[in-house]
Each structure stands twice: as C-alpha cells, then as structure tokens.
Amino acid sequence: MPRAKLRPERVFHALGDPTRRAMVERLSERPHSVSALAGPLGVTLTAVAQHLAVLEESGLVRTEKIGRVRTARLEAAGLSTLEQWIKQRRTHFERQLDRLGELLDEDDDPLV
Amino acid sequence: MPRAKLRPERVFHALGDPTRRAMVERLSERPHSVSALAGPLGVTLTAVAQHLAVLEESGLVRTEKIGRVRTARLEAAGLSTLEQWIKQRRTHFERQLDRLGELLDEDDDPLV
DNA sequence: TCGATGCTGAAGTATCGGCTTCAGCAATGG
DNA sequence: CCATTGCTGAAGCCGATACTTCAGCATCGA
Numbered sequence: 235m236p237r238a239k240l241r242p243e244r245v246f247h248a249l250g251d252p253t254r255r256a257m258v259e260r261l262s263e264r265p266h267s268v269s270a271l272a273g274p275l276g277v278t279l280t281a282v283a284q285h286l287a288v289l290e291e292s293g294l295v296r297t298e299k300i301g302r303v304r305t306a307r308l309e310a311a312g313l314s315t316l317e318q319w320i321k322q323r324r325t326h327f328e329r330q331l332d333r334l335g336e337l338l339d340e341d342d343d344p345l346v
Numbered sequence: 347m348p349r350a351k352l353r354p355e356r357v358f359h360a361l362g363d364p365t366r367r368a369m370v371e372r373l374s375e376r377p378h379s380v381s382a383l384a385g386p387l388g389v390t391l392t393a394v395a396q397h398l399a400v401l402e403e404s405g406l407v408r409t410e411k412i413g414r415v416r417t418a419r420l421e422a423a424g425l426s427t428l429e430q431w432i433k434q435r436r437t438h439f440e441r442q443l444d445r446l447g448e449l450l451d452e453d454d455d456p457l458v
Numbered sequence: 459t460c461g462a463t464g465c466t467g468a469a470g471t472a473t474c475g476g477c478t479t480c481a482g483c484a485a486t487g488g
Numbered sequence: 489c490c491a492t493t494g495c496t497g498a499a500g501c502c503g504a505t506a507c508t509t510c511a512g513c514a515t516c517g518a
Contacts, residue, residue: 281506284507302513
C-alpha cells in the first residue's frame, strides 16, 4: 500500500463512522491486530478489515502485515490534517467577528 | 430549538458529508440564509434545511428565523469539541511513543 | 505434519442518508 | 391586496455503505 492522500475530505468521512472512531481511539493508545480490534467491537474480522482499509486511505492509520498478523497503528499526520482544517475555519470565523466589531465601533460617529 | 449536545459523535458525523462541510466553510466566513447557502451548492432549499438540522444538532451551527428568513451562523463551541477530541487522541498517542522510547532506552543496560 | 489461528476476497443483504418533488404557509413589498 | 420570496413538512427514491456469511489460504506452534 503506497502512502495515502491526507485530504480532510477523506479524514472526516473516515471518522464519521462510530465504529471507525472507536477503532481510532483504541489505536491512539497502542497498535492492535485486526482480531484485537474486532473483539470489543462485536463485529467480524472482515468488517474490521474493511474499516481499516478506509482508515488507511484517509491517512489516519498505517497497517503492516507480519506473518499472518496485520498490525494497525495510528498515523499522527492524519490528526494534523484535521487540526489544520479546524484552524482555518476558526481563523475565518474570528475575522468575521473582527469585522463585526469594527462595524459596531462606527457607532461612535455622530449619526446626525 | 434548544441548545445542542456537543458530542464529538455528532460533530464528526455532521462533517462527514461533503455538502455539510462546504456549508460550514461558507458559514465560517459569514452567516448565510438558507437560500444563500443553497445557491452555490446546486441543491434544493429542502436539502439545505435538512443539512442545517443535522449541523444544528451537532452544535456546529446555530440558526435563527427572523420573518421568513432563517439565518445560520457558525458556533465556535462545535469546533472546540472537535479540537478536544483530537487533542486527547494525540495525547494518548504520544504517551504511546514515550513508552516505546523508554523501552528502547533500556537497551543501555548491559545485555550480558 | 496437522490443527488452530489470523486474515482475506467475493458476494449478498439491509439499513441509512442525501436528495428530490410537491403542496402548503407566512412574510414581504409594490 | 396580490404576487413574489423564503422556507417547511411529508413522502418517496435510490445509491452508498456497514455488515454478514462462506470459502479459502498462509502461518504458526505443538
């Protein structure tokens, strides 16, 4: 598997699903095998594998198969992609508030 | 509509959809009416209204109807919810790396 | 070597979610 | 007061997707 794209597009979609979010939460603590992930989730290995594929495409997770065990670990860059998107939204949002502030300040001018 | 829940659960689901993400991006710049949002998106007013309902439930957006116009604006708290979730994941992730570091440090001990 | 373990691929099902249409209603403005 | 504008509710369509089962295959360990 080559390295993934890291578009916020995919990251948000990946985290939109509760099961995948749960997986990411587990993976943020330590790497897990497919079956280790499946256990607590109460889904089949196949389901987990499918979710892992999505997570991997999003760039949030990296997996590596050694012998018959595939180990998945969190990829920090994925989180950064998210953070960047949020930061940008917040910047625009604050600019918006600033403009509003300026407008209100103009009330200092005499209206008549 | 009373105030929303602010669970990361809902926020991620809300942002998982491309159309809603586009709406949030527009709203981060300035508030918009339902029809103002609909225009560039090429969807019906109904669709936008449905998306707004989801966004509002997630706490990302607040809307207010004045006369016949409903105005939607971004709610900063929603973004914070996201940021917190990410921060927590990152914290766990780094703890994981730290533990790994300690393990490797033990190589300093004589092996024989 | 043989059974158990861990995973994978293909294929099908069923639920969900995004979208539309249509019919209506309230506010606006000339 | 009437036409226009802006939105809403109900209902239905359809494609996406989360999940399953089943049949394999490779690896590991005794």
